[in-house]
Amino acid sequence: MPEGQPVIFSGGTLIPVSSPPVTDGAVLVEDGRIRSVGPISEVGRENPDAEIHFFPNYVLLPGAVNAHAHLGFRRKDRPEGGTFAGWLSKLIERLPEKESWGAEAARDSAREAVEAGTTYMAESSPYGECLPQLAESGMAGTAFAEFFPHEIGTPEEAVEFIVGKTGELRKGLPERVNASISVHSPYTVDPESSRLAAQRTRELGWKLAIHLSESPEEVEFVRYGTGGLADIFGRNEWGGMGASPVRYASDVELLAPGTIAAHLATGVSEEEIEILARTGVAAAHCPRSNDYLGCGVSPVPRMLERGIRVGMGTDGLWSSPSMNLFEETLFAVDLHGLDGATGLQLATLGGARALGIEDETGSIEPGKWADLVLVETAPGDGDSEREVLEAAAGGAVAVTVVGGNVIYNRLGA
Numbered sequence: 074m075p076e077g078q079p080v081i082f083s084g085g086t087l088i089p090v091s092s093p094p095v096t097d098g099a100v101l102v103e104d105g106r107i108r109s110v111g112p113i114s115e116v117g118r119e120n121p122d123a124e125i126h127f128f129p130n131y132v133l134l135p136g137a138v139n140a141h142a143h144l145g146f147r148r149k150d151r152p153e154g155g156t157f158a159g160w161l162s163k164l165i166e167r168l169p170e171k172e173s174w175g176a177e178a179a180r181d182s183a184r185e186a187v188e189a190g191t192t193y194m195a196e197s198s199p200y201g202e203c204l205p206q207l208a209e210s211g212m213a214g215t216a217f218a219e220f221f222p223h224e225i226g227t228p229e230e231a232v233e234f235i236v237g238k239t240g241e242l243r244k245g246l247p248e249r250v251n252a253s254i255s256v257h258s259p260y261t262v263d264p265e266s267s268r269l270a271a272q273r274t275r276e277l278g279w280k281l282a283i284h285l286s287e288s289p290e291e292v293e294f295v296r297y298g299t300g301g302l303a304d305i306f307g308r309n310e311w312g313g314m315g316a317s318p319v320r321y322a323s324d325v326e327l328l329a330p331g332t333i334a335a336h337l338a339t340g341v342s343e344e345e346i347e348i349l350a351r352t353g354v355a356a357a358h359c360p361r362s363n364d365y366l367g368c369g370v371s372p373v374p375r376m377l378e379r380g381i382r383v384g385m386g387t388d389g390l391w392s393s394p395s396m397n398l399f400e401e402t403l404f405a406v407d408l409h410g411l412d413g414a415t416g417l418q419l420a421t422l423g424g425a426r427a428l429g430i431e432d433e434t435g436s437i438e439p440g441k442w443a444d445l446v447l448v449e450t451a452p453g454d455g456d457s458e459r460e461v462l463e464a465a466a467g468g469a470v471a472v473t474v475v476g477g478n479v480i481y482n483r484l485g486a
């Protein structure tokens with residue numbers, strides 16, 4: 074699209090997510106941003122010079138915002154699930170097989186996400202290894218660099234190393250791609266490194282990603298210092314702190330509004346929800362991964378009631394069947410008995426809010442980036458948002474647009 078040339082995307086129905094659906098809706102896009110939203114009759118009349126892309130049998134939606142993913146895993150090498158510790162020990166065994174984990178797998182995962190309508194992805198990989206593939210994909214997003222202090226040195230040295238490394242990663246990136254830091258988990262990063270890393274990322278104004286309260290084994294490790302994770306990580310002697318993972322994370326100051334906590338699937342009772350609400354931390358819900366690894370069910374409806382920001386995450390292809398965030402969301406909708414509109418909200422604006430980027434993306438509103446998808450479906454009279462979610466989950470995304478650029482178009486038009 075030439076710079077400055079306005080373009081109209083129009084579909085049979087437009088679902089802005091932040092406002093009610095519009096029949097024969099249209100979006101005017103200029104310089105990558107949404108300039109106006111309304112019925113095609115109005116938007117077309119007011120902008121006679123705009124080039125019109127008209128898709129009458131398609132629904133226009135905001136693109137999916139994936140709040141927690143890993144790009145680097147190749148699907149066919151997925152370890153068997155069942156228990157988290159069993160799966161993790163297989164994962165650690167397989168990591169040296171670089172062809173099953175690395176650049177090519179990351180490229181494939183990113184492609185799959187794009188073709189399923191993902192326009193923004195929060196990706197986590199060791200030392201930000203998958204940032205190049207995220208940047209190449211055309212999606213907007215952030216790569217969260219995980220660090221493992223025992224591989225580096227003292228907590229101070231480890232945190233300075235990852236801050237320096239991430240600072241380097243942030244140079245020369247596309248406008249909407251970024252890098253930040255992830256404290257991988259309570260069982261891989263010691264309390265002092267966790268505290269320092271959280272402090273430094275806040276000073277720098279960066280976001281922080283963590284895995285938290287994911288598995289029964291994590292709960293046991295943090296509380297008692299025993300169990301499957303204590304067996305795997307024998308050198309990590311800080312377990313047994315007599316608290317839940319959420320309480321522990323709060324004690325080491327990991328929880329703040331700029332933190333995105335993935336999973337929260339096991340050991341999250343009313344007391345933990347209270348801590349999450351009070352600290353303003355956001356949640357990334359990955360129900361298919363939790364299901365595959367025997368990790369329980371995250372109390373998402375209760376968290377939403379308490380005003381906790383919740384987005385959806387696919388996790389990676391070693392714990393999840395696909396990178397399709399709409400499919401992940403349909404699973405959550407069925408799991409928690411939610412309606413279709415709530416599902417579409419979780420998949421788009423919910424993720425943007427969780428990541429603190431709701432002024433930039435997540436809904437179809439003037440001023441935001443034009444991050445859009447076209448889904449082939451003709452919703453009926455029932456829960457039409459659910460029908461759209463089902464279609465997108467089932468592979469009906471035909472066009473993916475990021476910042477006004479068409480990065481996927483299977484219609485060839």
Ligand SMILES: [Zn+2]
Nearest residue numbers: 143284335388
């Ligand atoms: Zn994860």
